[in-house]
Amino acid sequence: MVWKLSPVSVWRHRIPRYRLIGKECKKCGKHHYPPKLACPYCGSRDLKNIELPRSGIIETYTVIYEVGEEFRHKAPVVIGLVKLDDGTRVIAPITDVAEDELEIGLRVEATFRRIRDGDHFGVIGYGLSFRPIRTNVSKTSS
Amino acid sequence: MKSVGIVGWGAYIPLYRIAVDEIAKMWGIDPFLAKALGMYEKAVGGLDEDAVTIGVEAAMNALQRAKIKPDSIGAVFFGTESKPYAVKPSATIVAEVLGITPNTMASDLEFACRAASEGLRAAFALVESGQIDYGLVIGADTAQANPGDVLELTASSGGAAFIVGPSSESVAILEGVFTFITDTPDFWRREGVPYPFHGEGFTGDPAYFHHIIGAVEGLMKKLGLSPNDFDYAIFHQPNGKFPLVVGKRLGFSREKIIPSLVTPYAGNTYNGSALLGFARVLENVAKPGDRILVAPFGSGAGSDAFSFIVTDKLEERKKLAPTVDDYLSNKKIISYSEYARMRQLIKIVR
Amino acid sequence: MSKIYIGGVGLNRVGRHFKKDIVDLAYEVSLEAINEAGIEPDAVIISNSLGNVLQKQNNLAQYISSSIGLRGKTAYHVEAGDGSGGAAIHIAYTLLKAKIASSVLVVGVEKMTDYPSHVTHTALSQLLNYEYEAYYGATLSGIAALIMRYYMKKYEVSRDAVSEWPVLMHYNASKNPYAQIRKTITKENVKESQIIADPLTLFDISPIGDGAAAVLLVGEDYEHQLEEKPEVFLDTVVHHAYELELTLREDLAALPTVRETVDLALKKANLRIQDIDVIELHDSFTITGLLILEEAGLAERGRAAYLLSDGRFRHGDKPEVNLSGGLKARGNPIGATGVYQVAEVAMQLRGAFPGLQSNSPEIGLVINMSGIGSSVSSIVIRKR
Ligand SMILES: [Zn+2]
Numbered sequence: 001m002v003w004k005l006s007p008v009s010v011w012r013h014r015i016p017r018y019r020l021i022g023k024e025c026k027k028c029g030k031h032h033y034p035p036k037l038a039c040p041y042c043g044s045r046d047l048k049n050i051e052l053p054r055s056g057i058i059e060t061y062t063v064i065y066e067v068g069e070e071f072r073h074k075a076p077v078v079i080g081l082v083k084l085d086d087g088t089r090v091i092a093p094i095t096d097v098a099e100d101e102l103e104i105g106l107r108v109e110a111t112f113r114r115i116r117d118g119d120h121f122g123v124i125g126y127g128l129s130f131r132p133i134r135t136n137v138s139k140t141s142s
Numbered sequence: 143m144k145s146v147g148i149v150g151w152g153a154y155i156p157l158y159r160i161a162v163d164e165i166a167k168m169w170g171i172d173p174f175l176a177k178a179l180g181m182y183e184k185a186v187g188g189l190d191e192d193a194v195t196i197g198v199e200a201a202m203n204a205l206q207r208a209k210i211k212p213d214s215i216g217a218v219f220f221g222t223e224s225k226p227y228a229v230k231p232s233a234t235i236v237a238e239v240l241g242i243t244p245n246t247m248a249s250d251l252e253f254a255c256r257a258a259s260e261g262l263r264a265a266f267a268l269v270e271s272g273q274i275d276y277g278l279v280i281g282a283d284t285a286q287a288n289p290g291d292v293l294e295l296t297a298s299s300g301g302a303a304f305i306v307g308p309s310s311e312s313v314a315i316l317e318g319v320f321t322f323i324t325d326t327p328d329f330w331r332r333e334g335v336p337y338p339f340h341g342e343g344f345t346g347d348p349a350y351f352h353h354i355i356g357a358v359e360g361l362m363k364k365l366g367l368s369p370n371d372f373d374y375a376i377f378h379q380p381n382g383k384f385p386l387v388v389g390k391r392l393g394f395s396r397e398k399i400i401p402s403l404v405t406p407y408a409g410n411t412y413n414g415s416a417l418l419g420f421a422r423v424l425e426n427v428a429k430p431g432d433r434i435l436v437a438p439f440g441s442g443a444g445s446d447a448f449s450f451i452v453t454d455k456l457e458e459r460k461k462l463a464p465t466v467d468d469y470l471s472n473k474k475i476i477s478y479s480e481y482a483r484m485r486q487l488i489k490i491v492r
Numbered sequence: 493m494s495k496i497y498i499g500g501v502g503l504n505r506v507g508r509h510f511k512k513d514i515v516d517l518a519y520e521v522s523l524e525a526i527n528e529a530g531i532e533p534d535a536v537i538i539s540n541s542l543g544n545v546l547q548k549q550n551n552l553a554q555y556i557s558s559s560i561g562l563r564g565k566t567a568y569h570v571e572a573g574d575g576s577g578g579a580a581i582h583i584a585y586t587l588l589k590a591k592i593a594s595s596v597l598v599v600g601v602e603k604m605t606d607y608p609s610h611v612t613h614t615a616l617s618q619l620l621n622y623e624y625e626a627y628y629g630a631t632l633s634g635i636a637a638l639i640m641r642y643y644m645k646k647y648e649v650s651r652d653a654v655s656e657w658p659v660l661m662h663y664n665a666s667k668n669p670y671a672q673i674r675k676t677i678t679k680e681n682v683k684e685s686q687i688i689a690d691p692l693t694l695f696d697i698s699p700i701g702d703g704a705a706a707v708l709l710v711g712e713d714y715e716h717q718l719e720e721k722p723e724v725f726l727d728t729v730v731h732h733a734y735e736l737e738l739t740l741r742e743d744l745a746a747l748p749t750v751r752e753t754v755d756l757a758l759k760k761a762n763l764r765i766q767d768i769d770v771i772e773l774h775d776s777f778t779i780t781g782l783l784i785l786e787e788a789g790l791a792e793r794g795r796a797a798y799l800l801s802d803g804r805f806r807h808g809d810k811p812e813v814n815l816s817g818g819l820k821a822r823g824n825p826i827g828a829t830g831v832y833q834v835a836e837v838a839m840q841l842r843g844a845f846p847g848l849q850s851n852s853p854e855i856g857l858v859i860n861m862s863g864i865g866s867s868v869s870s871i872v873i874r875k876r
Contacts, residue, residue, distance in 0.1 A: 013623055018239040032740055034624035040740040060744060062637035063690040068614035073490050074189050077629040081638050089739035091625050095190055096157045104645055112198040112239055113190040115628055124226055129190060136468040139202060
């Protein structure tokens with residue numbers, strides 16, 4: 001059995017991954033994700049956890065055809081750099097989207113998805129993807 | 143009248159749909175059969191969706207409508223027969239995502255399509271007895287079917303979630319409930335087997351009809367009610383036909399059943415099936431004072447019949463989250479090959 | 493201040509060396525550098541990034557140095573992604589400056605073709621933040637694609653314009669016997685090749701290949717031990733590390749890390765960018781090649797591709813950029829790349845580069861980067 005995902009690591013990262021918990025710098029006020037122990041903008045180590053907004057826009061995106069081995073069954077993988085409504089940036093898969101719907105500026109919202117299937121024996125890695133906001137079924141616009 | 147009811151509800155149906163005709167064509171099934179089952183399309187979970195992710199979506203909608211703090215929930219019951227893990231609870235994942243952890247009960251229930259219904263009974267009892275303030279019950283499945291089996295025409299992905307709480311905050315107050323179960327092997331999946339098998343016609347009279355009729359008649363007798371006292375009747379929907387037939391046998395008119403029908407357009411979401419029907423009735427037609435019958439069924443076999451009375455809190459909650467019809471209209475039709483890939487009917491060696 | 497000389501260099505042609513393992517590759521180039529210098533080093537720095545994934549070998553410095561007949565030496569392994577080579581040079585430079593060592597052999601080696609490409613891509617994605625980028629399926633090429641799309645939109649640069657970069661790199665590499673890919677291409681080839689991570693095509697990314705390069709550095713006090721006096725020396729080496737994540741960068745179409753280290757290296761060397769004759773820079777992707785030109789002060793933001801189409805930066809211009817063919821066409825054997833760059837610039841300054849040779853260059857610059865700017869080494873190399 002090959003351990004493709006560490007159950008311990010999946011557990012350790014679950015809260016920032018499941019709930020989009022980033023950090024707010026108490027000195028410069030900026031938010032960032034993934035959470036660090038020092039502010040990437042001003043260097044202050046005085047930070048606090050913050051639940052980030054779950055919607056934003058695609059600032060740039062790619063459709064990856066040459067994927068890593070664990071993503072072969074999901075190719076092509078759409079990855080977006082999402083700028084959340086508070087300005088924090090997140091790298092995440094864009095899901096439930098056709099390639100011709102993708103564009104810079106597209107509004108998206110977080111959705112809880114199965115990110116890593118691991119292997120048949122190991123743990124499953126869940127986390128957030130983003131999907132286009134389709135007005136009638138959006139959580140964030142209603 | 144009980145002191146408990148439904149405080150919030152939420153639906154989720156994945157984006158993708160496959161036409162039932164396409165499945166019939168793929169496997170040489172007479173298209174007439176699809177028509178006879180009252181089926182048009184079924185919902186297909188994407189490559190990154192499973193019962194847990196579907197459950198999370200539905201539960202978030204339910205929380206939005208309930209307007210309660212997640213950590214005030216004291217029990218999470220997850221009814222599914224497509225657990226991503228055979229051993230390891232789905233309920234804890236949902237509870238963690240939603241911020242309900244750590245002071246809550248949480249478990250997965252299995253009773254074919256009726257597990258979430260039993261979860262509702264348990265949650266009502268826990269709230270009623272004062273052991274918890276609110277309970278979250280989820281019915282979600284990515285239902286499996288052996289490719290080419292008639293079951294494949296209906297087995298679909300989707301789910302519904304209900305938050306149970308005090309009647310003072312409820313959109314629908316529980317009036318009574320009656321359960322009817324026997325050991326009936328109409329449909330099963332053995333440990334380690336990827337698809338369920340069933341007794342075809344045996345799933346009908348001795349199973350679906352016998353148990354639902356037993357539960358509903360028991361409820362009506364217990365509460366001293368007749369079909370005329372109910373404004374809407376919601377039954378488990380394995381296809382588009384059975385709920386109308388069981389309703390007719392019990393004496394409910396088509397008009398009281400049709401508003402709940404979701405399966406013809408989204409397929410049978412198993413644990414979500416009757417509950418999505420209930421959600422749709424709350425969203426589209428129910429008015430304060432209406433009496434609603436909800437009778438899920440699970441193979442194996444059993445049924446619960448619930449009677450609810452709608453309150454004036456319903457209206458304001460409807461618009462707080464997407465509705466079943468919103469999800470039904472938000473769809474993308476896919477081919478059999480795309481469906482086969484999404485549901486991993488084609489196994490690649492990794 | 494004492495000078496650090498480049499006493500010897502050794503290079504392999506980048507490619508699919510199926511018959512050679514990581515030690516064989518390291519051995520050949522080490523021997524070349526040692527033979528050229530005529531001196532055995534008293535310290536060895538092994539620069540390698542993916543060996544513990546693709547060869548499942550740790551303890552690498554000890555393993556390689558002892559296997560090639562350098563037992564009992566000070567030996568380290570340096571890992572900084574495709575910026576490992578620059579980091580290794582920096583450590584060697586520091587050891588020599590501090591006079592802790594008198595001669596240091598820096599060996600960059602990478603063996604990338606032991607598995608199918610998706611395994612190599614998985615290994616390469618470990619240059620990103622694993623838990624918050626690679627976890628989600630992002631690859632290194634994917635992150636470069638995010639930057640490229642953003643850049644092209646922000647500065648309104650067309651596909652054909654950015655294709656100037658790979659076209660020039662392939663032309664330069666076609667003359668370089670050490671280059672992995674020695675065929676020229678057209679802008680149409682770039683546009684019409686396989687999509688790797690939209691908008692990146694096969695010709696926008698550096699190829700997967702095995703490679704090794706070595707340089708033997710000696711301190712001034714020991715230079716007299718050499719049979720021939722070295723002609724070139726490391727003037728300045730600056731190495732800085734930054735965050736891995738693109739999300740934490742204020743401008744997505746910038747590599748501030750490059751600007752900072754190049755400016756500092758030039759300042760320390762008392763030079764301006766206009767003084768540089770030859771540059772080997774880290775074009776791991778078309779977009780990083782263009783961005784580094786801009787950050788190094790050789791082009792206005794968004795203008796690098798247009799300067800290329802005006803004929804800038806090629807053989808005969810000042811500066812001449814990536815006469816080797818760059819990572820794009822010479823190849824990018826990750827941990828070895830920075831060492832290739834230093835060896836190539838040294839050869840240019842000596843007038844001994846077997847490909848496109850610059851006309852009597854005096855000052856060279858190497859810009860070696862890891863990932864998409866998580867660390868950068870800027871290295872000024874001069875003729876004595
Ligand atoms: Zn700060």
